[in-house]
Amino acid sequence: MDKLKTLLRRLKYNAKYYIKTNTEIPSNFRKFERRNTNFQQFLLRECLGAIHLEKKINLNEKIQIFGKFTDNYEISNDIFSNYDFSNKKLKPAFFNIADVKVPYEASRLQYLQKAKSGKIDVNKFPSIYWSSPMDVAIRNINLIFHLFNIEAEQKIAEILGNNKDLIFSYISQHYEYTINNLENKGNVVGNHYLIELTSILLTIATFTFKSDQEEWKYYQNELLLELNNQFYQDGTNFEGSSHYSAFVTEALIICRLVIEEMDKNAEILQKIDDIIKSNYVLLSKLMNKGELSQIGDNDSGRLFYFAFDEDAPLKMNWLFEIITNLYRQSEFYQEEKKFTYEIKSTIPSFDNFQKATHKKIKVFTKDYQSYCFKNFGIYIWRNDDEYFSIRCGPIGQNGIGGHSHYDQLSIECFTNNSWILRDPGTGTYTDDIETRNKFRSLDYHWGPNAKIQFPKEDEFDCFKLSYMGDGEVLQFDKYNFLGFADFNEKRIYRKIVFKDGEVSIEDFSNNVDIQAYTSWGEENKGVKVKFSNGYKRIS
DSSP: OHHHHHHHHHHHHHHHHHHSOOOOOOSOOOOOEEOOOSTHHHHIIIIITOOOGGGOEETTSOEEETTEEESOSSOOEETTTTEEOTTSOOOSOBTTTBOTHHHHHHHTOGGGGTEEEOEEOGGGOOGGGGSOHHHHHHHHHHHHHHHHHHHTTOOOOEEGGGOHHHHHHHHHHHHHHHHHSOOOOSSOOOHHHHHHHHHHHHHHHHEEOTTHHHHHHHHHHHHHHHHHHHBOTTSOBTTOOHHHHHHHHHHHHHHHHHHHHHOTTOTHHHHHHHHHHHHHHHHHTTEETTEEOOOSOOOOOOSOGGGOOTTSTTBOHHHHHHHHTTSOHHHHHHHHGGGOOOEEOOOOOOTTSEEEEOOOEEOOSSOOEEEEETTTTEEEEEOSSOEEEEEOSOOTTTTTBTTOOSOTTOEEEEETTEEEEOOOOOOOSTTOHHHHHHHHSGGGTTSOEEOOOOOOOOGGGTTBOOSBOOOEEEEESSSEEEEEEEETTEEEEEEEEEETTEEEEEEEESSSOEEOOSOOSGGGTTOSSOOBSSTTOBO
């Protein structure tokens, strides 16, 4: 029955996109004129103009996409599988065949931020470059960033001959495409729409054109609605992913700059500031050796590509440097206090429960602090050099799953300058569903060691979490944690106690067999099965 259901879903999916016409590229668009603005000075000083010379690239030479080198920028193929999307009816995903994200990534023109030379011929852009509204919106952001570099007389690559009038028109075309193809419908409206709104507001703040003020008012209000929809009350993001939290924080930095330019007294600015600072605190507590832990998905998406290192994609210090140039240090100390509270609830008796007592871990050699990110669903104990965390809380995208993993009660540990327990990362998405599901699975995370049979999930479930419930925390403080989650209707509790720098971990259940971990990942850099050092970088 399940196989028949999947087959019917495949037929329906393929038929839908077979008869659907390709997205129309605008041929009529408005005349743009440059505003007199100052916000770009921050971008030029702290971002676009802050690239070290050795990081500059020549677009006529090899570039990297998800860590893989290619010598062609205008691509219509997945360079990992060599599958060519040209002359194909375009779909959001070519399941178990090829990855549309590869040409999408190239289409963003993010390499313009680093390019010191080379030429891009827009006439060579394949149709797939106009297939994903979010990626078109990101390309538009990079076109505007490139314009700022032209105005600043930076040594840069060339697109449209770096003719400002031609670039104005090209940006106008991108703007029309974006507002005509907004991803603001469906069961979940997430980061795609937020990025599109960022691109729209950046465009209006940079140019004057017919109806710009009406559209500014409308889209700024849309942004406010999405801030309320996509961010919890404490300011953390609803996707359930640390790297998506970083991604949307980049977007909000841009929004803050352009809204302040247009109206420094806009009420939305305070909310944006609060969200940026909250995510600064969260992400800073997930940093070890300059790398950001991969809680949930990480497809390596960046807006500020100028500092992104394809060879070290988890390095994120550059983002914190940008944020600290926007706010006073004292503001972060105040924000941090929001996340230092304790949780105390009634603790059940485990007298009739099976217990698994895991190998103890020596974590702390000096004092540490505890941090409670209840809305996001992660609890952290750490000092400058030592770190321990557990994931327990809401499933991303309001319970749908999206960019969350089967990682409830999963732990990470970094001590003595090495990983003992580490989240596996993402692997890949729709081009290899088996790999996708493995990296999301309980088997790949340091959660309970339980004998649970999960139903097989097909390609249409690869952004859903159908067999795990929200985690709930009953106790949390500097020395204790107790929480539970349901895995395919099997409830498991995890208890953690810190004493004299050592952590004891016990699991309890009365309806599923659980076993103890007699060893951790000390001999394998914290990895349980496999590790993905960013999207498609699997070891």
